[in-house]
Amino acid sequence: MSILAPFLALFLATLLVAYHRLSLVVFTALSATLLVAVGLAGANLTATVVAGVLLALATLPLLITPLRQSAITAPLLKFYTKILPPLSDTEKTALEAGTVGFEGELFSGMPKWADLLAQPKPQLTAEEQAFLDGPVEQACRMTNDWDITHVRNDLPPELWDYLKKQKFFGMIIPKEYGGLGFSALAHHKVIQKLASISATLSSTVGVPNSLGPAELLLHYGTDEQKKHYLPRLADGREVPCFALTGPTAGSDATSIPDYGIVTEGDWNGARVLGVKLTFDKRYITLAPVATVIGLAFRLYDPNKLLGEEADRGITLALIPRETAGLEIGRRHFPLNCAFQNGPVRGKEIFLPLSQLIGGEDYVGQGWRMLVECLSVGRAITLPSTSAGASKLAAVVTGAYARIRKQFGLSIGRFEGVEEALARIAGNAYAAAALSQSTAAAVDRGEKPAVPSAIAKYHATEMAREVAKDAMDIHGGKGVILGPMNYLGRGWQAAPISITVEGANIMTRSLMIFGQGAIRCHPWVLKEMQAAQHPDPETRLREFDANLFGHIGFAISNAVRSWILGLTAARIGKAPGDAYTKRYYRKLNRYSANLALVADTSMLLLGGKLKFKEKLSGRLGDVLSQLYISSAMLKRYEDEGRPAAEQPLLAYAFHDSAHKIELALSGALRNFPIRPVGWLLWMLVFPFGRRAQAPSDRLGRRAAALLMSPSDARDRLASGTFLTPCENNPAGRINSYLPKVILAEPVERKFLKALKNSDIEALDFPSQLAEGVAEGWITAEEKVQLEELRTLTWDAITVDDFDPADLVSASLHRGQPAAQHRAA
Numbered sequence: 001m002s003i004l005a006p007f008l009a010l011f012l013a014t015l016l017v018a019y020h021r022l023s024l025v026v027f028t029a030l031s032a033t034l035l036v037a038v039g040l041a042g043a044n045l046t047a048t049v050v051a052g053v054l055l056a057l058a059t060l061p062l063l064i065t066p067l068r069q070s071a072i073t074a075p076l077l078k079f080y081t082k083i084l085p086p087l088s089d090t091e092k093t094a095l096e097a098g099t100v101g102f103e104g105e106l107f108s109g110m111p112k113w114a115d116l117l118a119q120p121k122p123q124l125t126a127e128e129q130a131f132l133d134g135p136v137e138q139a140c141r142m143t144n145d146w147d148i149t150h151v152r153n154d155l156p157p158e159l160w161d162y163l164k165k166q167k168f169f170g171m172i173i174p175k176e177y178g179g180l181g182f183s184a185l186a187h188h189k190v191i192q193k194l195a196s197i198s199a200t201l202s203s204t205v206g207v208p209n210s211l212g213p214a215e216l217l218l219h220y221g222t223d224e225q226k227k228h229y230l231p232r233l234a235d236g237r238e239v240p241c242f243a244l245t246g247p248t249a250g251s252d253a254t255s256i257p258d259y260g261i262v263t264e265g266d267w268n269g270a271r272v273l274g275v276k277l278t279f280d281k282r283y284i285t286l287a288p289v290a291t292v293i294g295l296a297f298r299l300y301d302p303n304k305l306l307g308e309e310a311d312r313g314i315t316l317a318l319i320p321r322e323t324a325g326l327e328i329g330r331r332h333f334p335l336n337c338a339f340q341n342g343p344v345r346g347k348e349i350f351l352p353l354s355q356l357i358g359g360e361d362y363v364g365q366g367w368r369m370l371v372e373c374l375s376v377g378r379a380i381t382l383p384s385t386s387a388g389a390s391k392l393a394a395v396v397t398g399a400y401a402r403i404r405k406q407f408g409l410s411i412g413r414f415e416g417v418e419e420a421l422a423r424i425a426g427n428a429y430a431a432a433a434l435s436q437s438t439a440a441a442v443d444r445g446e447k448p449a450v451p452s453a454i455a456k457y458h459a460t461e462m463a464r465e466v467a468k469d470a471m472d473i474h475g476g477k478g479v480i481l482g483p484m485n486y487l488g489r490g491w492q493a494a495p496i497s498i499t500v501e502g503a504n505i506m507t508r509s510l511m512i513f514g515q516g517a518i519r520c521h522p523w524v525l526k527e528m529q530a531a532q533h534p535d536p537e538t539r540l541r542e543f544d545a546n547l548f549g550h551i552g553f554a555i556s557n558a559v560r561s562w563i564l565g566l567t568a569a570r571i572g573k574a575p576g577d578a579y580t581k582r583y584y585r586k587l588n589r590y591s592a593n594l595a596l597v598a599d600t601s602m603l604l605l606g607g608k609l610k611f612k613e614k615l616s617g618r619l620g621d622v623l624s625q626l627y628i629s630s631a632m633l634k635r636y637e638d639e640g641r642p643a644a645e646q647p648l649l650a651y652a653f654h655d656s657a658h659k660i661e662l663a664l665s666g667a668l669r670n671f672p673i674r675p676v677g678w679l680l681w682m683l684v685f686p687f688g689r690r691a692q693a694p695s696d697r698l699g700r701r702a703a704a705l706l707m708s709p710s711d712a713r714d715r716l717a718s719g720t721f722l723t724p725c726e727n728n729p730a731g732r733i734n735s736y737l738p739k740v741i742l743a744e745p746v747e748r749k750f751l752k753a754l755k756n757s758d759i760e761a762l763d764f765p766s767q768l769a770e771g772v773a774e775g776w777i778t779a780e781e782k783v784q785l786e787e788l789r790t791l792t793w794d795a796i797t798v799d800d801f802d803p804a805d806l807v808s809a810s811l812h813r814g815q816p817a818a819q820h821r822a823a
């Protein structure tokens with residue numbers, strides 16, 4: 001037997017143990033057994049002994065705990081404490097807020113898929129379903145988006161009243177306070193449906209149910225505050241807004257210059273201790289109509305009336321609208337989206353301490369309160385809005401592409417249009433799965449800090465991509481605004497979703513990976529905490545346990561990356577059916593890749609990684625796409641593995657996998673330490689980057705699915721407002737699809753007769769009459785073609801206006817021009 005056999009045995013043992021992530025003891029035992037076996041089988045004795053000595057040298061110091069701790073761990077702990085990136089209080093708060101769900105598994109390099117698949121299928125209660133079928137459907141029917149966005153630049157009064165009466169603003173408020181007490185899933189479905197008819201409507205309902213007075217009061221309010229405000233917020237007697245952003249503090253929200261000084265003042269005729277507030281806030285949704293304004297400011301107590309500290313930190317208060325000195329009511333004009341939004345200002349406004357959210361107990365806790373609550377609202381409002389708009393655009397663009405004919409063919413038959421349709425299908429499918437999965441996480445009791453950032457960023461980006469493709473496919477029909485247009489306002493509103501609740505560039509490059517790497521990593525946070533333990537003995541013991549856990553984890557990820565790369569992820573245990581098993585295996589590979597590259601980046605770049613936004617953005621993309629793919633696979637399982645949905649799943653999955661490989665290769669090609677980048681490349685891409693964008697054939701199947709009625713198409717559209725009524729041209733067009741398809745053979749026959757000059761009349765009615773008279777079509781077919789013509793005209797018609805109708809409303813009222821003031 002070869003001299004190399006003992007070393008080969010050690011190498012195989014290393015691969016086997018690292019791949020399956022077994023312990024050092026198992027590795028030592030297995031290696032020793034293999035060495036004995038190859039020795040007995042006749043391997044070179046000297047080589048076997050050398051290999052055995054090497055094994056003993058490598059493992060014994062690690063297996064003897066006191067030796068390991070003093071000789072290895074202690075110096076490493078010293079070094080680690082030196083390189084540990086200093087965390088600001090803001091970062092600490094962000095890291096400590098929220099929980100870790102399945103995204104932690106994706107960061108583990110070896111996800112436990114059984115955990116994902118064991119999560120219960122999200123389901124509405126009968127009461128929630130009835131609300132969707134009743135009040136939500138009715139609110140959609142009452143919505144005329146053109147009237148809202150062009151004519152009145154607001155919701156009509158009867159719709160405001162209806163929303164309040166039906167408690168749309170109290171979905172997250174428990175029943176004991178008079179709210180609807182809905183699950184996050186129901187909340188998601190309501191916003192999704194409203195967004196499919198009007199972005200103004202969904203934003204108006206979304207904001208009071210997102211991070212703002214109601215949620216903050218529920219978590220931190222005093223009993224008195226809860227009893228007073230929650231019932232009034234639930235039934236719309238109070239309309240809330242929350243004011244954090246100002247002219248100098250946008251993304252960097254902790255830098256707010258707005259302040260309050262603790263002092264005495266008059267309140268309801270009494271002299272009480274309170275706060276004098278000075279602030280300048282802008283972009284505040286619902287502010288122009290709000291009756292109670294949530295405010296974030298920095299509290300100062302120069303006269304030490306509350307305690308010893310003068311700078312008490314960010315604090316939250318509720319300001320009643322009628323408070324003297326409040327400047328409120330003016331509006332911003334956000335891209336023709338007519339939800340109420342405007343500035344709020346105040347100079348030395350007095351509020352009693354009882355108006356601080358949570359009272360004195362929560363003075364200075366404002367940032368923690370906001371961050372703790374942020375993930376829940378962020379997981380729902382914008383992802384659901386994006387999913388609703390994308391799903392609707394997908395099915396209606398599919399219908400339009402079939403109905404609209406050019407060059408004698410449905411435009412959806414042209415490959416260029418088909419390509420855009422397929423992208424829409426994939427994005428809508430992914431956005432739907434993603435937004436539902438983050439809502440479900442909230443219902444499982446999670447505070448999904450990282451998934452909510454992923455969902456916010458990716459769902460809004462997908463919706464923007466869908467809006468762009470849908471506009472392109474509709475051509476002039478998408479561009480010409482008016483009551484017949486169902487896309488233009490959504491297209492205009494897309495950048496709003498991109499900007500709010502954490503602007504997207506920052507969310508991608510700073511938050512997703514920045515929080516994910518530390519929060520979701522199985523060892524990093526524990527190591528950081530252990531290294532800061534005050535007791536030296538516990539510090540060493542805990543750091544030792546976590547450090548060696550981490551080292552084993554890193555070796556395992558390197559080996560798994562390499563093996564799964566060499567085998568193109570064709571091996572390994574994976575759940576799923578014949579169709580999806582390979583997807584799970586691919587994700588196993590990418591999970592190991594992410595863990596390996598993330599670990600290496602954190603180890604080598606330390607605190608500098610925070611400023612390497614291109615690297616962390618790309619690693620954030622990998623984590624995000626892993627999360628999105630998992631959400632899609634879970635949805636596929638929850639739906640009972642529908643074969644008809646496979647083209648959508650496959651398209652979206654391949655798109656995701658392609659994006660993962662692009663992001664990984666971008667990260668490695670640009671890795672700041674080049675030789676490390678090359679080494680990682682060999683482990684991650686031993687045969688180069690292989691994943692391709694979805695194929696043209698797959699794209700054709702996905703696009704075709706949008707252009708013909710089917711269960712899969714209905715499931716994709718489910719939860720959107722498609723009722724074919726006067727104010728819903730999108731719903732009408734969608735409803736025409738079956739009839740249009742049924743009429744296609746007759747239309748072809750008729751067009752052929754026209755083309756061959758068998759029918760010579762010039763106008764449509766005469767052509768039909770001649771067609772019947774000469775036997776080219778039957779009398780029933782004539783009726784069918786007449787109906788087809790009516791439906792087609794409704795689908796392709798655009799609006800035109802009397803010039804006076806497009807004149808600004810203020811000119812109509814005889815005012816010379818809009819009064820404006822710089823905010």
Ligand SMILES: Cc1cc2nc3c(=O)[nH]c(=O)nc-3n(C[C@H](O)[C@H](O)[C@H](O)COP(=O)(O)OP(=O)(O)OC[C@H]3O[C@@H](n4cnc5c(N)ncnc54)[C@H](O)[C@@H]3O)c2cc1C
Pocket residue numbers: 241242243244245249250251252282283284285286334341496499500501502503504505506507509510613
């Ligand atoms: C229509 C609308 C409604 C809103 N509603 C509310 C509300 O109800 N209440 C409220 O308090 N606020 C609200 N906002 C404010 C919103 O949250 C802010 O607009 C957002 O935080 C971004 O701030 P900014 O617009 O000042 O952009 P900036 O902070 O100036 O950012 C500009 C760009 O720089 C990027 N950027 C900034 N820092 C970084 C970084 N470190 N790394 C990478 N990129 C970075 C951002 O991603 C963005 O692309 C609303 C805004 C709008 C437009």
